[in-house]
Amino acid sequence: MRRAVFPGSFDPITLGHYDIIERGLTLFDEIILAIGINADKKYMFSLEERTRFMKEAFKNEPRIKVMTYKGLTVDFCRTQNAQFILRGLRNPGDFEFEKAIAHTNRKMSEIETVFLLTSSGKSYISSSIVRDVIRHGGDYTGLVPDTVRVNK
Numbered sequence: 001m002r003r004a005v006f007p008g009s010f011d012p013i014t015l016g017h018y019d020i021i022e023r024g025l026t027l028f029d030e031i032i033l034a035i036g037i038n039a040d041k042k043y044m045f046s047l048e049e050r051t052r053f054m055k056e057a058f059k060n061e062p063r064i065k066v067m068t069y070k071g072l073t074v075d076f077c078r079t080q081n082a083q084f085i086l087r088g089l090r091n092p093g094d095f096e097f098e099k100a101i102a103h104t105n106r107k108m109s110e111i112e113t114v115f116l117l118t119s120s121g122k123s124y125i126s127s128s129i130v131r132d133v134i135r136h137g138g139d140y141t142g143l144v145p146d147t148v149r150v151n152k
């Protein structure tokens with residue numbers, strides 16, 4: 001069983017994440033979408049909202065699980081018997097950032113990080129841009145799965 005953890009903040013999940021997850025399902029038997037809990041970070045959506053958006057988006061896909069975790073991603077992978085971390089790459093900035101994390105994780109564990117390049121047309125989407133659009137009352141619906149809706 002090839003099991004991967006896709007860690008992130010998912011504040012909120014976007015069509016960029018969705019694309020990486022769908023394509024990841026061709027490589028792995030199971031993917032755990034793991035929402036990292038960081039007490040120092042301010043989020044737009046609560047943990048409950050972020051979890052619900054993600055669970056609903058994949059409610060018809062039994063090979064996707066949504067979980068939350070605290071602490072090191074590699075420790076969480078071990079508790080879940082996951083051999084892989086899945087991450088997406090949009091641009092050289094992502095690459096530099098992700099490279100350092102992947103090397104560090106590899107130093108601490110035997111877990112491999114697998115990167116998928118964003119599909120063309122999705123590379124500009126980020127949770128922070130979605131949050132900006134929402135904050136300023138713009139139409140965010142083309143950037144996120146239908147399950148992400150704001151009633152604020």
Ligand code: ADP
Nearest residue numbers: 008009010016017087088089118122123125126
């Ligand atoms: P983090 O806070 O860990 O950066 P995010 O939720 O912002 O968490 O992102 C999680 C993962 O999704 C990262 O690997 C990021 O590169 C990837 N990702 C985000 N947006 C896109 C996108 N548009 N295309 C491909 N990968 C993406």
